Amino acid sequence: MWLMRVATWNINSLKARLDRLLGWLETAEPDVVCLQELKCADADVPIDALAAAGYETAAWGLGRWNGVAILSRVGIADIRRGLVDQPAFGDETEPRAITATCGPVRVQSLYIPNGRDVADPHFPYKLAFLKALADDVRANAAGDLPFAALGDYNICPTDDDVWDVDEWPGTTHVTKDERDALDAVKAAGLADVYPRALKHPQPFTFWDYRNLDFPKNRGLRIDLALANPAFAAAVTDAYVDRNERKGKGASDHAPLVVDLDL
């Protein structure tokens, strides 16, 4: 028996969120954390502060946008940056995926492109990224090693994952094209680990900073843990730590926490 806690969290700047991250690591005691939106270069990742908290870090960041990392206190090996045949945006291959083996599990930390607007070039880029992801995860999904692709997918899988779908008419995050692309990732052999409800029936993971969206629970479920059968079979609990969305200096996303008994 190996009890593990794995989490994913879009922290919206590692530098701005470092104190909250360190506090959360201490109270939540995750073994593995997938982070997104570091908003800093590799060289600026505070690996010493994270090491002092007990975590090894694998990070890929280029600057003020994007950036992904995996923190682990159960070892970290076989680190791989990016996806096989990952599409570029403009002439840059953006830091949106990193994969590593941490103890008995292999995890991928993902920051799927936003899409911006269905008429924007960022939208076909988003779909192309998801296509590359579906191909990339296939071997890990079919393997015996517990594997999960966790992160900010920037897609609401169903209308029930939106606080009010009428407020999102034909916009990114809810289109059929995006949901079909997400379904293709799942069809590669991964299942959505759906978090249990806490205060509200819908386990949202994101609330915009504006318009009192968090107090009014105008949220989206866009941060997902997609697990292969070996990983999914080990899940004992999953929830969104919405307390981390409260107070001064919060990210606009809350951590998604998954407990395992391997």
Place this chain on the structure above:
DNA sequence: ATGCCGAAGTTACTTCGA
């Protein structure tokens, strides 16, 4: 109370996010 947007690069404004 969970409270009316925030981060970062650059320096008063812009880009991006979902």
